Amino acid sequence: MNTDDCDELLNYLEQYTSGEAKSIVSSYGYLNADKGYPAAMKELKERYGDGEIIVSAFIEKALDWPTIKPDDPKALDKFTVFLSECEHAVESDVLDNKENLKRLVMKLPYSHQEKFRALVQSLRDIGEPIKFANLVCLLKRE
Template sequence: MQQSLSQLPQREVPVFSGDVLAYRSFIRAFESVIEKKTNSDQDKLFYLEQYTSGEPRDLVRSCEHMRPDKGLKEAKRLLQYHYGNELKIATAYLDKALKWPQIKAEDAKGLKTYALFLIGCKNTMTDVEFMEEMDNPSNMRTVISKLPYKVRERWRNTAFDLQARQGRRARFEDLVGFIDWYAQVVNDPLFGDIQDVNPDAKAKPVAKSAKKNIKGANFATGVTPIVKEDAKSVKEIQKTAKSTGTLERTCLYCEKAHALNSCEKIKEKEHPERIQFLKNK
């Protein structure tokens, strides 16, 4: 048995900085990894200081001038009072759950993170008093409000089904189970992500003003539609030509007696070449 234990990886004690939700894990790790390996209360007290920081370390240091056995006992009592109180633990869990930021639609990672936290809440309910507040319908509604609309809608059906089929209202445990299941669905490696490959890649329609200008310019019939900038240029050039009378008297391109939009020669040119000609004029 001793040989098997020696082959296991070395266990580590996390540094406790004052997070109420992390206190129980810390003190259990400390007792298992440190306290069981030494009989010296003095060593235990110094190790307790080593594995704490901030206010928890100040509490431990305040006991170091006492006799080692009393100092260790008092240090652990102070830590338990400030961070291990069940009401404080329950309140910390409840506050964190109710103040969780809104989860956006299709945020699979965010939903999974919330689900894991709520699982921790549910598991703590079996061992900590006052956690029954999580079962309060008002608090449950707040938890539900953090979910994307599609998930809330699905939960509404699930809660109604529990009432209709089993004759009971949904409990916090049911809600956690549902959120965990849904988080697994959207995080499925094969079919979890059903978003469009490129939702913004949509064909942009030609502006109405461009279409109107294209229709008005007969010489552009049958060629590639003019974009907004070109259409605007054509409109301005045509307006200038009309004001000078050149569009109606003499062809700007071949200088013969016909309108520019009736010129067969300019119609034979490529669209970019025609636009450039008009701009140069």
């Protein structure tokens, strides 16, 4: 993971935590991000359990995201940024769960749902699995 990715992830951790967890993350903000982010994650995992708790929190937040209206590009961008954050922060194939992907796609405007369905079909045609990363990549292009 490069320094820019670590810096971004450390910023997201600080933004989406509160209370004691936020204080822990903030205390690592004075280090270089490539050292601060792994150290913050290690301490959070030690204090609050294994990574499954973090994964669950990201998934829950993503699945609770409000549906995006077709005429709201800022909301789409915000959702895309959050999904990208999930992709980087959650090093697990749990995000590739088909039911979760379906629920996330249903939050998109219809035109984007159709684009993702077309992508899914093209991946199936060549025998490739459908991944969370495919959704994030499509949304970043949009």
